[in-house]
Amino acid sequence: MSRTSSTAPPRGASSLSAARRSRELAEAVGGPAVDVLVVGLGATGAGAALDAAARGLTVAAVDAHDLAFGTSRWSSKLIHGGLRYLASAQFDVAHESAVERGLLMERTAPHLVHAEPFVLPLTPLVPRGQAALAWAGFRAGDALRLAARTARATLPAPRRLSATEARHLAPAVRPEGLRGGLLSWDGKVTDDARLVTALARTAAAHGARVLTRVRVLRLTGRGAVVRDELTGEEGEIRARTVVNASGVWAGRLVEGIRIRPSRGTHLVLRSERLGALPAGLHVPVPGETNRFVLVLPQGDGRVYVGLTDEPVDGDLPDVPAAPESDIGFLLDVLGCVLDTPLHRRDVVGAFAGLRPLLDSADTGRTADISRRHAIVSRGDGVVTVVGGKLTTYRRMAQDAVDAAVASGRLTAAPCRTARLPLVGAAPPRTLRALAAPRRLVRRYGTEAPAVQALAAAHPHLAEPVLAGHPVTGAELVWALRHEGALDEADLLDRRTRVGLVPEDRDRALPAVRRLLDETRERPRPGVS
Numbered sequence: 001m002s003r004t005s006s007t008a009p010p011r012g013a014s015s016l017s018a019a020r021r022s023r024e025l026a027e028a029v030g031g032p033a034v035d036v037l038v039v040g041l042g043a044t045g046a047g048a049a050l051d052a053a054a055r056g057l058t059v060a061a062v063d064a065h066d067l068a069f070g071t072s073r074w075s076s077k078l079i080h081g082g083l084r085y086l087a088s089a090q091f092d093v094a095h096e097s098a099v100e101r102g103l104l105m106e107r108t109a110p111h112l113v114h115a116e117p118f119v120l121p122l123t124p125l126v127p128r129g130q131a132a133l134a135w136a137g138f139r140a141g142d143a144l145r146l147a148a149r150t151a152r153a154t155l156p157a158p159r160r161l162s163a164t165e166a167r168h169l170a171p172a173v174r175p176e177g178l179r180g181g182l183l184s185w186d187g188k189v190t191d192d193a194r195l196v197t198a199l200a201r202t203a204a205a206h207g208a209r210v211l212t213r214v215r216v217l218r219l220t221g222r223g224a225v226v227r228d229e230l231t232g233e234e235g236e237i238r239a240r241t242v243v244n245a246s247g248v249w250a251g252r253l254v255e256g257i258r259i260r261p262s263r264g265t266h267l268v269l270r271s272e273r274l275g276a277l278p279a280g281l282h283v284p285v286p287g288e289t290n291r292f293v294l295v296l297p298q299g300d301g302r303v304y305v306g307l308t309d310e311p312v313d314g315d316l317p318d319v320p321a322a323p324e325s326d327i328g329f330l331l332d333v334l335g336c337v338l339d340t341p342l343h344r345r346d347v348v349g350a351f352a353g354l355r356p357l358l359d360s361a362d363t364g365r366t367a368d369i370s371r372r373h374a375i376v377s378r379g380d381g382v383v384t385v386v387g388g389k390l391t392t393y394r395r396m397a398q399d400a401v402d403a404a405v406a407s408g409r410l411t412a413a414p415c416r417t418a419r420l421p422l423v424g425a426a427p428p429r430t431l432r433a434l435a436a437p438r439r440l441v442r443r444y445g446t447e448a449p450a451v452q453a454l455a456a457a458h459p460h461l462a463e464p465v466l467a468g469h470p471v472t473g474a475e476l477v478w479a480l481r482h483e484g485a486l487d488e489a490d491l492l493d494r495r496t497r498v499g500l501v502p503e504d505r506d507r508a509l510p511a512v513r514r515l516l517d518e519t520r521e522r523p524r525p526g527v528s
Contacts, residue, residue, distance in 0.1 A: 013204065014201040014202060014204055014205035014423045014482075015201070015204075015481065015482040016200065016201055016204055016210055016482065016484030017480070017481055017482070017484065018480075018486055021210075021212065021484065021486075024209040024210075024211060025209075025211050025214065025228060027209070028060045028209050028237050029226065029235035029236065030235055030236060031237075031238075032238070033222075033223065033238035033239055033240055034057075034058040034059060034060045034209075034237070034238070034239050034240070035052065035057035035058045035059065035239070035240050035241070035408065035410050035412075036049075036052040036057050036058070036059050036060075036239060036240070036241055036242070036401070036404055036408075036410075037059075037060050037061075037062070037224060037237055037239035037241075037242045037243070038052070038059065038062070038243045038245055039061075039062060039063075039216050039219065039224065039242065039243065039244050039245060039253065040063060040070075040245035040246035040247060040249075041061055041062070041066075041067050041068070041069075041196070041200060041210065041212065042063075042068060042069075042071055042072035042196060042245065042247055043068070043072040043195065043196050043199065043390055043393035044072075044245045044247070044385055044388065044393045044397055044400070045061060045063070045243070045245035045246070045397075046061065046067065046199035046200040046203060046210075047199055047393045047394050047396065047417070048061075048243050048245055048396075048397040048401055049061035049199075049200065049203040049208045049210065050199055050200075050202050050203035050206065050208070050397070050417060050420070051394075051397045051398055051400075051401045051415055051416075051417050052208070052401045052404070053203050053206035053207050053208040054203075054206050054413075054415075054416045054417060054420055055401065055405075055412040055413040055415065055416065056412060056413050057410060057412050058207070059203065059208035059209065060208070060209045060211065060237055060239070061200070061203065061208055061209065061210050061211065062211045062212075062215075062224075062226060062237070063211075063212050063213075063214065064213070064214065064215035064229065065213065065229075065318070066212050066213070066484075066485075066486070066489070066490050066494055067193070067196050067197050067200050067210075067212060067484060067494060068192065068193035068196035068197065068494050069318075069494070070247050070248070070249070070318075071247050071248065071353045071354055071355060071356065072192055072193065072195075072196050072390065073192055073193040073196075073353075073493075073494055074264070074266075074320075074351050074352060074353025074354075075189075075192045075264075075353060076264070076266065076294060076296065076304070076306050076307055077188060077189050077190075077191065077192055077298075077304065078116070078187065078188055078189070078294070078296070078391075079100075079101045079105070079113050079186070079187030079188065079189055079390070079391045080097055080101065080186060080389070080391050081094075081097055081098045081101045081141055081144055081148075081155075081186055081187065081391075082094030082095065082096070082098045082141075082144055082391075083137055083138070083140070083141040083144070083186075084290060085097065086137065086140050086141070086144070087137065087290045090372070092372075093372055094144055095144065095147060095148065096392055096395060097389075097391050097392055098144040098145060098148035098150065099148045100391050100392050100393075100394055100395055101113075101148070101150065101186075101187045101391055102145070102148045103394065103418055104187065104189075104391075104394075105150065105154050105155070105187055106150065106151065106154055107418070107419060107421065107425075108394070108417070108418075108419075108420060108421055108422055108425060109189075109195065109198065109421075109422045109425055110425060110426070110427070110428055110431065111424050111425055111426065111431055111441060111442065111444070111445030111446070112189055112190050112191075112194060112195055112198065112422070112424070112425075112442070112443075112445070113187050113188065113189050113190075113195075114187070114188060114190075114442070115154060115155050115156065115185050115186075115187065116185065116186055116187070116188035116279075116280055116296075117156075117169070117183060117184075117185055117278075117279040117280065118183070118184050118185070118186065118280045118281065118282050118294075119161065119166060119169045119170040119173075119181045119182070119183055119279045119280070119281055119282070120134055120181060120182040120184070120281075120282040120283075120284070120292075121166055121170050121173045121178060121181045121281065121283075121337060122166070122178065122179045122180045122182070123173070123177060123178055123179075123336075123337050124177040125284070125286060125336055125337070126284055130284065131182070133289065134182055134282075135158075135182055138158035138182060138184045139158065141158070141184065141186075142155075142157055155185045155186075155187075156185050157185075158182065158183060158184040158185070159182075159183050160180060160181075160182060160183075161180050161181035161182065161183050162180055163175075163178050163179055163180050163181075165180075165181065165183075166180050166181030168278070169181070169183065169279045170277075170279060170281055171275055171276055171277075171278075172274045172275055172277060172281075172295075172338050172340060173281070173337050173339060174337060174338060174339040175339065182282075183279070184282075187391075188280075188296075189390075190442045190443055191443065191497060192390060193494045193495070193497070194443060194495075195390075195422075197483050197484070197494075197495065198422040198423050198424060198425075199393075200484065201422075201423045201482070201483065201484075202420070202422045202423050205423065210484065212484060212486065213228065213229040213230050214226050214227070214229065215227045215229055216253060217234065219242065219244070219253045219254065220381070220382070221241065221378065221380035221381020221382045222238060222240075222242075222380075222381065223236055223237050223238040223239040223242065224236070224237055224239075224242070230486075240381070240408040240410060241381045241382075241383065241404040241405075241407050241408030241410065242381060242382045242383065242404070243383050243384075243385065243400050243401065243404050244257075244382055244383065244384040244385070245384075245385050245397075245400065247354075247356040247386075248261045248355070248356040249316060250356065250384050250386055254376075254378070254382055254384050256376075257376060257384055257386060259356050259357065259386060260311065260357050261311070261316060261354040261355065261356065261357065262309055262310065262311060262312065262354070262355040262357050263308065263309075263310045263311075263312045263320060263326070263353070263354055263355075264307040264308060264309060264352065264353050264355060265306055265307060265308045265310075265322045265323070265326035265330065265350065265351070265352045266304045266305060266306030266307055266322075266350065266351050266352070267305040267306065267322075267327060267330055267331075267347050267349070267350050268302055268303070268304060268347070268348055268349030268350060268351070268500050268501055269302065269303045269304075269305060269342070269346055269347065269348065270301065270302065270303075270348055271301050271302060271303055272301075273303075273340065273342065274295075274303055274340065277295070277297040277303065279297075280294060280295055280296050280297060281294070281295035281337075282294065283295065283334065283336070283337050285333055286333070286336065293306070293307070293330055293333045293334065294306055294307065295334070299439070300469060300470055300497075301468060301469060301470075302500070302501070305330050305334060308326045308329060308330065310326065312354060316354060320352040320353065320354050321352060322350035322351060322352040323352075326350075326352070327344070327347060327350055328344075331344065331347070348503065348504075349500045349501040349502060351500060355389070356386050356387060356388075357387060372388070373385060373386065373387035373388030373392065373395075373396045373399070374386055374387050375399050375403045377403050377406075377407055381407050381408060383400055383403045383407055385397075385399070385400040394417050394418070397417070398417065401415070402415070423445070423447070424444050424445025424446050424448075425445055425446070426445060426446050430446070431445060431446070434448055435449055435452070436448035436449045436451070437452070439470060440452060443475075444478075447478075447482075450478075451474055451475060451478050454474040454477060454478060455472055455473075458474070460473065461473035461477060461515075462474060465498070465508045465511040465512060465515075466498060466504055466507055466508040466511070467507075469498060469504060469508075471496045471498060473511070473515050475495070475496065476491050476495070476496070476512060476515050477515060479491055479495035479496075480515075480516070480519050481519075483495055487516070488512045488513060488516060491512055491516075492505055492508060492509075492512060493505075
């Protein structure tokens with residue numbers, strides 16, 4: 001029987017902690033069957049847990065690792081409006097992407113997703129015909145914005161730039177032969193892993209049990225045999241229906257799922273190597289008409305550069321590595337346009353993500369495979385969601401839960417997530433008025449003042465955990481108390497992104513371990 005969710009969640013219900021995990025895992029294992037068991041806590045899985053819980057269904061959501069442990073933390077951090085899909089005539093995918101981008105920016109997560117300007121520099125390597133094609137694409141992208149009913153104030157119009165304007169917005173570009181640029185806008189998420197954390201916490205606020213470090217050993221349409229990775233204990237979580245949202249690893253749990261993984265690689269550079277970057281860059285890949293390397297300033301002293309799109313064969317690792325061939329390719333493309341030469345030693349970090357693309361026998365490159373998602377329902381009650389991308393996680397989750405409701409013959413309310421704000425969300429005017437630094441508001445939204453108050457009440461928590469990086473001890477303590485972080489890897493690699501640079505990770509570890517010891521051994525301070 002479904003429970004009702006007509007009332008607002010009680011204050012504090014969104015907080016995830018080690019204590020809550022232990023309590024709810026004990027309740028779930030061997031307890032009454034839940035309506036929906038979700039396997040995988042990336043963006044799609046966390047989105048499915050929220051969708052189901054918001055419809056009034058009882059939900060347990062598990063992951064063998066942490067929130068956003070897999071593909072969802074390795075994205076380009078962009079919320080794409082679907083422009084690239086117009087070029088391949090995937091009009092439905094393009095429109096869906098534009099709609100979902102608008103929902104995130106204006107309704108569900110305006111604190112985490114904002115407009116980002118990009119410059120395509122018109123260098124001698126960009127023929128006038130290619131420039132005209134790119135400009136037509138940007139205009140078509142603006143038409144997508146209009147069709148999706150996203151306000152002009154949210155996403156400004158594209159425009160042409162003079163050579164002087166292009167140099168101002170893209171000072172890192174080589175000036176010789178620069179004849180101007182094309183300015184466009186797209187959505188950018190402050191941090192993809194933080195988006196997943198917000199989804200999971202919002203799901204928890206609506207009653208979902210969000211259980212990390214819980215590995216599925218055997219899966220059926222009636223639940224799963226699971227193992228607590230912290231204790232080694234095994235048990236069963238019973239369910240009326242199951243959503244398999246384990247991404248590129250979906251085939252490990254369900255037979256007959258055909259995934260063709262695609263690897264996207266990003267470099268991490270220090271900002272000082274490129275100088276001021278008022279906007280991101282679209283750098284055309286030589287010889288390609290619709291592929292670009294993206295230069296993405298992060299505002300934390302780092303710049304990401306990506307991405308490649310290469311097929312992956314063989315066994316799939318839990319944490320994929322960025323191959324040297326991809327790193328060399330990205331540096332070579334940058335070398336075609338940047339005024340400052342970059343070398344391998346300038347790459348202080350690199351990461352790679354695996355996209356769960358649908359296998360297609362008649363497609364050659366993974367770059368050409370459709371980003372449509374698919375719902376695969378089996379007769380035994382397991383619903384698998386595959387394909388898609390970060391931008392469209394909400395629609396993927398909606399379709400998966402629709403299928404689960406039908407498969408399990410559950411009684412549920414209609415989907416609510418298109419208008420359901422995530423934890424921390426508020427209208428832009430409210431966010432601007434918050435008494436907290438802008439960087440915190442972009443990470444925590446309406447909770448930013450509470451994070452700031454924690455630092456003010458305990459001055460040692462106001463100190464950065466790493467010289468030259470803005471993350472403070474207060475943010476780590478907040479992650480332990482409210483965001484489900486359990487250990488140093490959760491803190492450094494997902495709640496913050498300090499760990500993307502191995503050198504920074506090593507230097508931050510002593511401070512992080514001290515904070516972990518303090519939090520575990522001392523009573524909680526009064527400010528929470």
